[in-house]
């Protein structure tokens with residue numbers, strides 16, 4: 001049975017009869033400011049910050065804001081079903097939680113709490129390679145929920161092989177390979193505070209628990225933690241990789257593989273030729289290339305190029321239910337959500353993440369209905385106009 005996401009609206013009003021109001025704002029764009037007030041400047045700067053002067057993060061928002069929905073009337077939207085087919089699975093809504101590393105800088109319950117929230121709301125959780133908790137522990141927290149694993153494609157092939165083996169053994173079924181972070185970008189907010197979570201030992205849990213990684217260290221982590229962190233920083237990603245290298249991942253992973261960070265239609269075509277199953281059109285939430293094309297502006301070109309062969313997902317800048325609608329109208333099958341759930345976690349742990357998911361999907365459900373759609377299938381580019389003013 002289809003889940004009635006919009007009912008959250010009346011749950012909130014009914015709770016109000018006893019004087020209760022939501023613990024966090026229902027306009028998710030307010031979460032960043034609240035997080036700024038409550039958490040330390042280093043962690044908040046890391047999560048909220050972007051590459052360069054922030055131009056890409058702003059462009060992501062502008063590209064979504066510029067597109068406006070044209071609602072249609074009298075189309076029977078009484079019964080709605082938000083489910084979508086993605087990578088051979090049925091998702092109850094077109095949403096997954098994006099891989100966000102180092103979540104313990106936001107909340108001590110970190111990835112297990114976010115993963116439990118996603119599981120409770122039946123939304124896939126994509127666990128980052130740069131998790132602050134080893135993948136086996138996060139998998140355990142997830143029960144029988146959908147598990148997707150994000151790979152930072154290490155220089156050391158044996159570390160990659162070991163990560164894939166561990167992820168398979170822990171029940172992760174979809175592999176999301178991030179291509180846009182072969183190097184960490186110029187991030188002034190972090191540079192100005194000289195703050196990088198990894199140097200505080202956060203985000204290395206999968207590596208420090210990995211036999212292949214540990215065998216590359218001259219001394220055990222506890223004897224020389226700084227050397228271990230520097231070894232991680234030098235090997236977690238590999239600027240030398242090229243398209244033919246994908247064959248190694250295809251050989252070592254049985255399930256679907258999705259390439260994250262694709263913005264050019266030709267790269268999307270190469271992904272299809274390499275036997276991949278999907279792409280995420282993403283500029284990493286504006287955290288990598290300053291001055292980059294906005295993700296929403298890149299989306300239609302990628303959909304045109306490979307939409308009939310690959311599942312095209314989208315992230316970067318999604319903050320509201322109407323953003324989800326717009327991404328679907330531009331051709332995405334589903335969206336990933338990044339910072340807002342990290343803020344929800346920081347402000348209220350697992351409950352905060354559940355709040356964020358429920359608000360976003362309730363608002364999306366209502367946007368669909370009020371725009372004349374009973375589900376994602378009928379949403380298309382004809383539902384949008386571009387505001388050129």
Ligand SMILES: Cc1cc2nc3c(=O)[nH]c(=O)nc-3n(C[C@H](O)[C@H](O)[C@H](O)COP(=O)(O)O)c2cc1C
Pocket residue numbers: 046047048098099100101102128129130150178260282283284285286287315316317318336337338339340342
């Ligand atoms: C604090 C933080 C950590 C992130 N860590 C990762 C990561 O480990 N792997 C990855 O592929 N993307 C990572 N991302 C990028 C997200 O997966 C996603 O692409 C981005 O946050 C989407 O944009 P949004 O934050 O505007 O929703 C991270 C983003 C943030 C904010």
Ligand SMILES: CCCCC(=O)C(=O)O
Pocket residue numbers: 101130181184236284287
């Ligand atoms: C080493 C980078 C991992 C975290 C990340 O992807 C981000 O901060 O955007």
